[in-house]
Amino acid sequence: MNATTTHQHSNCLRCGRALRSPKSVATGYGPTCTRKVKAAAKAEVVSQYKAHLVAKAEELIEQGGIIALRGHRVFQVVASNGIDTYKAAPQGCTCAAGLKGKHVCYHRIAAHILSLAA
Template sequence: MQRTAGHAHCLRCGRALRSAHSTALGYGPTCLRKVKAAALVHGQTSGDKPEQVAKATELIEQGGLVPLRARRVFQVVASDGVTTYRTAAQACTCPAGLRGLHTCYHRIAAQIVTAA
């Protein structure tokens, strides 16, 4: 999924973004550092598959995780680039999340962002 428009505010903390690079990414430099560090720690300490953590990190970097309420509930874009789901660190409305057998990469992305 390629974004054509940037974000005026950081997707993590809500502060105004000033640089073109930050606007394109959707995160300020400090929040981006924190999210990347949280992704690294999550990948090393969780029991999640490395592929799932990589997909979650990619979702975050592409701006596919948009906060809805109190920066704890997010709207996420599916792999097809069209379908959206609501997710939080505890649950997700995607088919994999509803089955509950494994943690979906949407939830992993929410866990990373909320832990950062």
């Protein structure tokens, strides 16, 4: 017989303050610390890629050219021509650059950023 247990936290794992909301208790971080952790994770992702690709990925996100399909794991992305669409995830993309696998495309970077923000 297997018993599944979930560990709930009464204090924030980052700053140690008491957690009150059910979401915070479940995640282990308060809302302010959650924002700080996500910002740090985004900064880490941004440092991994070329600046011009990160700028294109952020522009894609700002213009709403990327939509979550399955949770925040797979995304549908509009191509730069505005007509074609691709499926992108932090691990890969169906665009020409993504299929060749030599370079990371900006669709994949946008998917990576949004998956961290989930």
